[in-house]
Every structure is written in structure tokens, then in C-alpha cells.
Amino acid sequence: MHRSKGKLSGVLSKGFKPDKCKIALKMAMARIKLLRNKKEVQVCQMRREVAQLLDGNQDQTARIRVEHVIREEKFMQAYDLIEVYCELIVARMSIIDSQKTCPIDLKEAIASVIFASMRCSDVTELADVRKNFTSKYGKEFATSALEVRPDSGVNRLVIEKLSAGAPDVQTKTKTLSSIAAEHNIKWEPKAFEEQKQNEDRMVN
Template sequence: MLPARKPSTSKLQALILLCLDETALLVKTHQKCLSQAEADVADLLKTGQTQRALLWVERAIKEQNLLDVLFTCPNELREAVASLIYAAPRCGECPMLLRISKLLRAKFMKHSYTISPEANQEMMQLLSTKQPSLESRLAKMETIARLQGIMLNMNKISFSEF
């Protein structure tokens, strides 16, 4: 059996530079999506559709979480590498990230099962596919309403549907 090839530093560096460019584009894209999502929620609130706004605010929360992940930099290199390896398959918008993840796994991680416990827990929570809690959706909706100058009457919202 042939020994495994070690990834070259120049390949890794080139991929990281490409990833940085893609990340900058992703930040701009998600910032636009966040602005649009908040505007949509504000429009729904202006027309008195608080039930629909509560559903739509989830999109704004997810976009904000993705932006938070893009701006989060863990303190320890090991945690950062583990976090990158954990996040790569969950960020399908950035295929270069997956390639970097494979190179880093080959270079730094001996076993794939060691990745998740070392990954940044906050980042793992932000990338979670679970629906945001009712409290976080209400808080985001209230923030959007306040920023848009919309009076929000929480008594009109029927929480039994959520």
C-alpha cells in the first residue's frame, strides 16, 4: 500500500485565498439577504400580519446566524481547524471550504470522530438546523419593529400555533 500524499502548503494557501474571496462574497450576499428578510418582516408588521411576520423572522435569524459564523474566529488553532472541518459539509455554498477541510483533516486530524467535540460549540449551535425558539423569533421581530418605527401589539399574536 502506498503512503498517503501530504497536502502541499502552496495548494493549501491558494485554497485559503480562494476561500477568503468566497467568504467575502458570502458575507455580502448574506448581508443583503438579512436586510431583505428584515424589510419583509417590517412590511408584514406594517400591514398587521404579525402571525406571518413571526414565521418570516426565522429567515432573518438564520441569515444573522450565518453572518455570525462567518465573523467568528475561535481562539485556539485546534478549535479553529476542528470547527472548519465540522462546518465545511454544512456550508454547501462554499465548495472551496470543503476542499480546505479535507486538506486540514489530512494534515492535522488523525480520526474524524475527534472533530465534533473540539469544534466551537457556539458555531455548532449557530449552524444547527433546529428551528429558532419562539422567544428568539419574538425578540428579533420586536427589534425589527422598533428599528422600523412600527408599534407591535404582542397581545394580538396567537402563540398556540407556534
């Protein structure tokens, strides 16, 4: 019984190919750079469009459009974090390969990259990275990260940046204020907040 258990753990990490995993991580980093540059251009354009709406007193439309701006900016921040984690994993690949269990100081990086692999579908290489680490540490480890179970190790900021929830009023007001200031537009957030409060009352 004891022997078969040892055999099983050997089979488990057989699918882990450190060199292939390293290549996938490096390719993911290269793709993240490209996507971030592309998103930067898109976000600049979107912020300009929101500024035009504010300038034309179309606060209602601006408030809807700014949600997309916030979502894209959060994605860009998530990309930054994921890129740092990928870089760290690449640098420590020999340590990862030499140890059966996940090194404690690398759990956050590995778990966060696994979590991001299902939410950053544009970065297709992350799926290969996830498969490699599932082979290395088992399905339970990967599922724990994907489902953000307690002690999964996934970074809270990565979870927050990749969450699909709508931004709150404060975040929208702050972003709209920064867009207005950026484009030298006089905009009064107070009226916007009052309008939102009135809408909330009507809903409740």
C-alpha cells in the same frame, strides 16, 4: 512492525500540501466576504418585508418569515467566526506543517473549519481545506469534528450558528421587536406570545 508504523505516518501526511491548503483558505476567506455582502442585502430586504407584514397586522405570516431572517443572520455570524479561524490557520501554517500532531492552540480553529466545510456548501474551498487536514491528521480527527464528538474541539458557537433547528419563541419575539423598532412600527409582542402559548396548548 515498529518501522511500518513510522512509514504509515509518513504516508499519512504526504497528502498534506501546506501551500495548496493556504491558497484554499485565502480563497475561502474571499468567498465568505462576497457571500456575507450578498446575504446582508438579502437580510435587509427580508427584514423590510417582515416589517410590512407587522405593519399590516399579519403577525402569523411575519412569524413564519422571521425564521428565515434569523437563519440567515446566524449564517452571517458563522461566516465571521470561520473567516477569523481561516486567517489564524493561514498565519500559523508553518507551525502546522512542522508538527505531526495538531497544535493544541489551533485545534479549535482547524476542527471548526472542518465542521463548517459540510454545512457551508457555498464556500466550496472549505472542502479542499478539509481534505488537506484529513491527510495531515487522519480520518479520525476529521470525523470527530464533523460528528462533533466529545473533545472534537469544534467551537460551540459555530455549532449553534450552523444548526438547522427552528428558533424558539423568545428569539423570534426579540427579532420581530427589533424589526418593528427599526422601521418605527408599533408592535405589541405580548399578543404574539399569548397566541403562541394558545397554539402550544392546542398541540399538547
